[in-house]
Amino acid sequence: MAKIHVTTTINGDPAEFLCEPHETLLDILRDELQLTGSKEGCASGDCGACSVMLDGRLVCSCLVLGAEVQGSEVETVENIAQGDKLHPVQQRILEHGALQCGYCTPGIVVAAKALLDRNNDPSETEIRYWLAGNLCRCTGYDKIIGAVMDAAADMRGEAS
Amino acid sequence: MRYEVADSVAGAASLLAGEAGQSYVLAGGTDLLVQLRAGMISPDLVVDIKGLDETRTISESGGAYTIGAAVAGAELGEHDTLGTVWPGVTEGAELIGSTQIQGRASMGGNLCNASPAADAVPALIAADATCTIIGPDGTREAAVADIPTGPGSNSLGKGEFVVSINLPSRPANSSDAYLRMIPRTEMDIAIVGAAVNLTLDDDGTCTAAKIVLGAVAPTAIDVPAAADALIGTKLDDDALAAAAAAASAAANPISDKRGTVEYRIKVAGVLTKRAAKIAYDRARKGSAS
Numbered sequence: 001m002a003k004i005h006v007t008t009t010i011n012g013d014p015a016e017f018l019c020e021p022h023e024t025l026l027d028i029l030r031d032e033l034q035l036t037g038s039k040e041g042c043a044s045g046d047c048g049a050c051s052v053m054l055d056g057r058l059v060c061s062c063l064v065l066g067a068e069v070q071g072s073e074v075e076t077v078e079n080i081a082q083g084d085k086l087h088p089v090q091q092r093i094l095e096h097g098a099l100q101c102g103y104c105t106p107g108i109v110v111a112a113k114a115l116l117d118r119n120n121d122p123s124e125t126e127i128r129y130w131l132a133g134n135l136c137r138c139t140g141y142d143k144i145i146g147a148v149m150d151a152a153a154d155m156r157g158e159a160s
Numbered sequence: 161m162r163y164e165v166a167d168s169v170a171g172a173a174s175l176l177a178g179e180a181g182q183s184y185v186l187a188g189g190t191d192l193l194v195q196l197r198a199g200m201i202s203p204d205l206v207v208d209i210k211g212l213d214e215t216r217t218i219s220e221s222g223g224a225y226t227i228g229a230a231v232a233g234a235e236l237g238e239h240d241t242l243g244t245v246w247p248g249v250t251e252g253a254e255l256i257g258s259t260q261i262q263g264r265a266s267m268g269g270n271l272c273n274a275s276p277a278a279d280a281v282p283a284l285i286a287a288d289a290t291c292t293i294i295g296p297d298g299t300r301e302a303a304v305a306d307i308p309t310g311p312g313s314n315s316l317g318k319g320e321f322v323v324s325i326n327l328p329s330r331p332a333n334s335s336d337a338y339l340r341m342i343p344r345t346e347m348d349i350a351i352v353g354a355a356v357n358l359t360l361d362d363d364g365t366c367t368a369a370k371i372v373l374g375a376v377a378p379t380a381i382d383v384p385a386a387a388d389a390l391i392g393t394k395l396d397d398d399a400l401a402a403a404a405a406a407a408s409a410a411a412n413p414i415s416d417k418r419g420t421v422e423y424r425i426k427v428a429g430v431l432t433k434r435a436a437k438i439a440y441d442r443a444r445k446g447s448a449s
Contacts, residue, residue: 004163021163021206022196044194046347048260057234057263063193064264065186067163068208111259132346133258 008069010035011079019066026050026061029076037077037106041135048134051107052076058114060133077106080113088154089113092147100138108134112148120155122148165208169294169323172209177296177319179205185321187215187230188264190257191273214323215268218242223329229268229291229322234259236267246327247442248336248355248435252283255340258347268322274308275349277375281308282355283338285380286372289327295320308379331368333360335442337435340374341427343418350375351419354407354431356439358390364444366390371403371436376411376428383410386432395440403436404429 003018010033017032026043029035029052041049043062050061053075080087086094089112099105108131115122115130122130127148128141136144163186166172176183181204186192188210195201209215210230218239219226225242233253236242243250256265256279270280271291281304289304296319304325307314316322336357342348353374361367369387374380389402408429415421 021161024193024197043197045190045257045261048258051260054263057232058260059263060260062197063189063261065163065189065193065206068186068189070165114259129346130259133260 004067006067006070008071009073011075017066021065021067023066024062025052025054025064025066025069025074028066029061029074035076035078039103039106041103041107046133046135047104048107048111048131049104051110051134053110053114058111075110077110080109087113088151089116089148092151092154093144096143096147096150098139098143098147099136104134104136104138108136108144112144112151116148116152116155120152122152124149161203162205163208164205165211169209169212169214172207172212172321173294173296173319175205175207176321181205183207183319185209185272187266187269188232188261190261190265191269209321210266225327226292227267227325227327229271229324230266231268233257233262233265233267237262245330246283246287246336248283248338248357248439249280249287249289249327252338252353252355253280255279255338267325271304271307271325272314272316272322274310274312274314274379276308276311276378276380277350277353278308278380279338279340279350279353279374282353282372282374282380283336283357284325284327285382286336286355286357286370287327288357288370289325291322292324292326293320294323299323301326305380305382310378331359333362333443333446334358334368335439335445337438337442339431339435339438341419341431349418352376352411352413352424352427352431353380354428354435356432356435358436358439358443360440360443364394364440366393366395366440369436371407371432373407373411373428373432376413376424381410381412383407383432385410390436395436400433400436404433407432 007016039049041047045063183205215228215230285305338355340350340353359368369390371386386403386406393399411428413424
C-alpha cells in the first residue's frame with residue numbers, strides 16, 4: 001500500500017510527510033516530525049495529553065488520522081512559547097508548581113491557552129469544565145486551575 | 161486500509177458501495193478511531209466525508225434547520241440561533257465528551273454509532289428530526305428514530321450514509337430540553353438521558369409533547385404515555401408525577417458498573433420530570449419565537 005503524501009502547516013511553517021492510512025496525527029508529530037511535546041496517554045481521546053490545535057479547534061491528535069490534516073493548520077505545544085519567553089499559562093504553571101511528573105502538562109498548556117484565547121476572564125467552573133478532558137494523576141488539579149486563573153489575569157493585563 | 165477523501169456526497173456513496181470489504185465513514189473520528197485502534201473494526205476503506213458543504217453546513221429555511229451530519233458539537237453550540245430554537249437538541253450534542261471531543265464529534269456520527277446512551281439522539285427523536293441519507297440508489301429521507309436498531313447497529317444499507325439531519329419548523333410557544341445522569345460531573349456515559357419537546361398554547365397549557373429516553377433500552381425509546389400525561393395540563397405536580405411514572409414504567413434498562421436497573425428506572429422518571437419543567441419554562445419565555 002502506497003503511503004499518503006500530506007502537505008500541511010505545522011506551527012506556522014509548511015510541512016509535508018508520508019503516512020500510512022491508519023497512522024494518527026500524534027504518531028506523525030512524534031515519530032516523523034520529532035515534535036515530541038504532544039504525549040500519548042490513553043490513545044482513546046480520554047486523557048488530553050496529545051491535545052493540539054487543528055484549524056483553530058482543540059482536538060486530541062490521537063483521534064485524528066495523519067492523512068486528515070492535508071491542507072490544515074496544526075499548532076502544537078512547541079509553538080506556544082515565543083523563543084525564550086514563556087506564555088503566561090506556562091509561566092504560571094511553573095510558578096504554581098502545577099505539575100509533578102509533567103506528562104499531562106503539554107496538553108494542559110495547549111488546552112488552557114485555547115480557552116484563554118477565546119475568553120480571558122473565565123470562572124473557575126468554566127476552567128474546570130473546559131479542562132475536564134485533560135487528566136492529571138499527580139496534582140489534584142487545584143494548582144492547575146489556580147495557574148490558569150492567574151494566567152488569565154496576566155492576559156487581561158492585571159497585576160497580581 | 162485505504163483512506164479516501166470524498167469529493168462529493170454521491171462520490172462518497174459510490175466509494176462506500178464499491179468496496180467489497182468493510183467500508184466505514186469518517187466524520188469526526190471520535191468513535192471510529194477508538195474502535196480502529198482497539199481492534200474492534202478492521203476497515204478495508206475509510207471515506208472522509210467532512211470536507212463537503214452538505215455535511216459541514218448548518219442552514220435555516222422557513223424555521224426548519226438542516227444540519228450537516230459532520231458538523232462538530234462545538235460548531236452547533238456556537239451557532240447564532242440553533243441553541244435558542246432547539247436548546248434541547250443543542251445541549252444534547254454539546255454533552256458529548258470533552259472540549260477536545262467537541263471539536264470533532266458530530267451528531268451524524270453519534271446517531272450512526274448507535275450507542276443506546278448516545279446523548280445527541282433522544283432530543284432529535286423528540287424533535288421529530290429526520291435525516292437525509294445518500295446511497296448507491298440515490299437519496300432518501302428517514303426518521304432519526306429509525307436509524308439505530310440496537311447497540312452498535314443501524315438501519316443503513318451498504319454504501320449508505322447520513323448527509324444531514326433535519327429539524328422541522330416550530331409552532332409558537334415551543335421548546336425542548338435534554339438532561340442526562342452520569343456518575344461523574346463530566347466526561348462520562350449517560351446512565352439515563354431524557355429529552356422533552358413541548359408546545360404550549362398562549363395560556364401555557366401543553367398542546368403537544370414528545371418524551372424520549374436514552375440509555376434505558378437497546379435504543380432510545382419514545383414514551384407516548386409520558387407525553388400524554390402532560391398534554392392538556394400546565395405541568396402541575398400531578399401531571400409531572402404521571403409523566404414520571406410513565407417514563408419509569410417504559411424504562412427497560414440493564415445493570416452495569418454505572419448504574420443498576422432499579423436506579424435507572426427511578427432516575428428515568430426524575431429526569432423526565434426535570435426536563436419537562438425546563439422545556440416548559442423555556443417555551444413560556446418564548447424561546448422559540
